[in-house]
Amino acid sequence: MPAVSTRGRGRRTISEINMVPFIDVMLVLLIIFMVTAPMITPSMVDLPSVGKAAKQPDQVIQIVVQKDESLQMVLESKTEKINLDTLSATVQQAQSGQTNSAVVISADRNVKYETVVKVMDTLQRAGIARVGLSVQLAP
Numbered sequence: 001m002p003a004v005s006t007r008g009r010g011r012r013t014i015s016e017i018n019m020v021p022f023i024d025v026m027l028v029l030l031i032i033f034m035v036t037a038p039m040i041t042p043s044m045v046d047l048p049s050v051g052k053a054a055k056q057p058d059q060v061i062q063i064v065v066q067k068d069e070s071l072q073m074v075l076e077s078k079t080e081k082i083n084l085d086t087l088s089a090t091v092q093q094a095q096s097g098q099t100n101s102a103v104v105i106s107a108d109r110n111v112k113y114e115t116v117v118k119v120m121d122t123l124q125r126a127g128i129a130r131v132g133l134s135v136q137l138a139p
Contacts, residue, residue: 057102057130061094063087063123065107069115084118088126095128106134 062074071087073080075094082090095101103123107116116133123131 055100057100059095059098059101061091061101061103062134063091063103063105063119065105065111065115065119067108067110069111071119084122087119087122088128091123091128092126102130102132103128104132104134 059075064072064074066072071082071084073082073090073094080090091103105116105119105123120131120133
């Protein structure tokens with residue numbers, strides 16, 4: 001209810017906002033934040049690190065997925081064309097005798113992701129333990 005002033009000739013209302021409750025609430029909130037801020041401990045996030053493998057692979061077999069979704073296997077600077085049906089047998093034959101070998105899949109930028117996943121799935125179903133993706137940073 002607005003206050004009424006009786007000074008002067010007539011009665012008029014004073015339309016002012018009472019700021020005292022607003023200031024009281026703000027001071028209480030300020031005190032609460034000042035008390036609780038030192039109690040908050042900064043959290044640490046454990047991020048994974050790259051390149052900390054226990055032992056580097058003895059042999060790296062690279063599977064290259066071309067723009068037309070054809071496959072090539074690169075082993076010791078020898079390139080061999082293969083298809084998805086014979087991929088697992090060819091890679092297992094190339095791995096024969098090597099206990100610590102890795103397979104790296106690299107694909108062209110315009111290749112469908114589905115094709116890369118099919119290649120990775122074929123290799124993993126064949127029992128190849130170390131399958132990775134090659135990443136090149138954009139200049």
